[in-house]
Amino acid sequence: MSSQRAEPTKMKHKPQPWWSNPRARQRLIPFALIAPAFLVVFALAAYSFVWLVYLSTQDLTFGQPVHEGRPVGLANYIWLLTNSGSIFWISVRTTAIHVLGTTLPELLLGFAIALLLNRQMRGGSLLTAVLIIPIVLMPSMVGLVARLYFTYDGLVNFFVETFTGSRFNWSGPERALTSVILVDIWEWTPFFILILLAGLQTLPREPYEAALVDGASRWQSFRFITLPMMFPLILTALVLRLMDVLRIFDVIYVMFGGGPGSATTTLPLLTYRTTLVQEYVGRGSAVSIMLIIIIVTLTYLLIQLRARVTHQP
Amino acid sequence: MKANLSGLRLLRTLIQRGWDALTVAIVAAFLFPYAFMVLSAFKPRLETFKFANWILKPSLWFTKLQLDNFEQILDRFDLNILFYMKNSLIIAVASTLLTMIIAIPATYSFARFDFRRKEAIAYGFLFLQMVPGISIVFALYFIAQQLKLHDTHAFLIFVYLLWNIPYAIWMLRGFVSAIPQDLEEAAMVDGASRFTAFRLVTLPLMVGGLAATSILIFIGVWNEFSLAFFLTSLNSRTLPTSIAFFQTHSGIKWGTMFATATLGTLPVVIFALIVRRYFVSALTFGAVKG
Known part of the structure; x- marks a missing residue:
């Protein structure tokens, strides 16, 4: 370099590649480190989404070669949203019941049990550890075992009969969704217990001491100290759980496959049934896309809500 | 007065133990379905559906368990x-x-x-x-x-x-x-x-x-x-x-x-x-x- 500069001739400055500049290099390091992860994840997602969008505009039967599909534009979406033979809106309703029927009881039950576990007692950490178990069990096996437990002669009816004297048909069209919800409550109430207990254990002591001095009752210190301080965490847990319930497929598929009739056909199950059972690949893909839109929109709205309520990003 | 105070303390301890017991019972209820599943893996084939038997007669747990199912796998x-x-x-x-x-x-x-x-x-x-x-x-x-x-x-x-x-x-x-x-x-x-x-x-x-x-x-x-x-x-x-x-x-x-x-x-x-x-x-x- 220096020898070039020393020469008085009008020698052309050799164009240096921009990456040889050490400054630019330094600036590139963080991106270079992220590049592999970014490429794998975003390429895989983009490739799948392009395919999904393409399939959702085709009239294609499952098993047919893809190039034999007939482009139909938005017809699949319109059919799903407006045709009287479509169970899309019924499925949305089932999904809403499923989501609310699982998350709200799980939250209330989970908070109550977290408060119980937050008391000083011997063996408390052992009890908390045990609660991890339902969360990490293989969902397909949980579904299969639940199917046996919920049969007419099953374990659940044994307890129900002991306490009430009569048995229920847990797999009939009226109660199948309830069975699915009960299994989820068993599996995922510990999720709320563990998160909320972790939160309770980090609450500062001073406000409680001050409240005690001021003569507040236990209910008052719960209502005016614990609840407000726990609120951001409660919202976080609720958002995470809500997102997860919206994609449950395995347990429902194994227990009832979306049936009987369409009693347990939530949106993830509707994707499967439209694509593989009815063999309408186009309509099934359209359901998938609408499910993704619902999840992304809800996630975004909930994160916004959480930011507004808790005044933190 | 003093007796009254220690009686109160006893009552309070009892209430605390009551809450402890409730907590343990709830956690046990969460564990039960899984524990029962593991137990069922060791049951003889004909016993799988006899839930009442296995809950009401725990003696079966020590006499009838076997490894047949695992051997089959x-x-x-x-x-x-x-x-x-x-x-x-x-x-x-x-x-x-x-x-x-x-x-x-x-x-x-x-x-x-x-x-x-x-x-x-x-x-x-x-x-x-x-x-x-x-x-x-x-x-x-x-x-x-x-x-x-x-x-x-x-x-x-x-x-x-x-x-x-x-x-x-x-x-x-x-x-x-x-x-x-x-x-x-x-x-x-x-x-x-x-x-x-x-x-x-x-x-x-x-x-x-x-x-x-x-x-x-x-x-x-x-x-x-x-x-x-x-x-x-x-x-x-x-x-x-x-x-x-x-x-x-x-x-x-x-x-x-x-x-x-x-x-x-x-x-x-x-x-x-x-x-x-x-x-x-x-x-x-x-x-x-x-």
Whole structure:
């Protein structure tokens, strides 16, 4: 370099590649480190989404070669949203019941049990550890075992009969969704217990001491100290759980496959049934896309809500 | 007056013990369905459905338990349980390793550098993690057909990266950030390169976090159903998707099924209990520390 500069001739400055500049290099390091992860994840997602969008505009039967599909534009979406033979809106309703029927009881039950576990007692950490178990069990096996437990002669009816004297048909069209919800409550109430207990254990002591001095009752210190301080965490847990319930497929598929009739056909199950059972690949893909839109929109709205309520990003 | 006071104290202790008992009972109720499943794996075939018997007469627990169901899994090769387990193990280990190799540099970058759009990119990863497997599995099915990769270990290992990498980045970021940057900088002042400083200073300090994250990713892949179910048929069938094979023309083979479920879940439960310290972070993508 220096020898070039020393020469008085009008020698052309050799164009240096921009990456040889050490400054630019330094600036590139963080991106270079992220590049592999970014490429794998975003390429895989983009490739799948392009395919999904393409399939959702085709009239294609499952098993047919893809190039034999007939482009139909938005017809699949319109059919799903407006045709009287479509169970899309019924499925949305089932999904809403499923989501609310699982998350709200799980939250209330989970908070109550977290408060119980937050008391000083011997063996408390052992009890908390045990609660991890339902969360990490293989969902397909949980579904299969639940199917046996919920049969007419099953374990659940044994307890129900002991306490009430009569048995229920847990797999009939009226109660199948309830069975699915009960299994989820068993599996995922510990999720709320563990998160909320972790939160309770980090609450500062001073406000409680001050409240005690001021003569507040236990209910008052719960209502005016614990609840407000726990609120951001409660919202976080609720958002995470809500997102997860919206994609449950395995347990429902194994227990009832979306049936009987369409009693347990939530949106993830509707994707499967439209694509593989009815063999309408186009309509099934359209359901998938609408499910993704619902999840992304809800996630975004909930994160916004959480930011507004808790005044933190 | 004094007697009255100690009576009050006794009452208070009793109430406390009452709450303790209630807590233990509730936790036991959560454990019961699983414990009963494990127990059922050791029952003779004819006893599977006799729930009342086994709850009301605990003496049966010590006299009638046997290992027939487990022997069937090991002996009867038409059930192929060991084969599915091997597939699950290969796919879970490979996908976990690949995830960590790709995610660690990315995490380091997110935790140690400032660059434009950093948080936007991080949240982009998180959003993609939210996409339900079942919603893109049929698109992936057609992609696999086109690439002639249907029913291969490699495709499944690769596909899981879409969910594993964002998860690993968010989990590990907290662990890297918790280690003071000064330590690395001190090593770099002493002449170590950035990579050497990371390898010799930061990496050893985050071994716990790395192990926990790996175990949690392993558990996730080991348990995964929807993708594996539709992207494999015979060669790379995994354990969670083998449930269809218990359904024979003569009904579901419950005994073998219970034994398989026991074998498939016990290692995971043990792993999870080992990393229980990290479990709350695991559930919240590192947003909440346990």
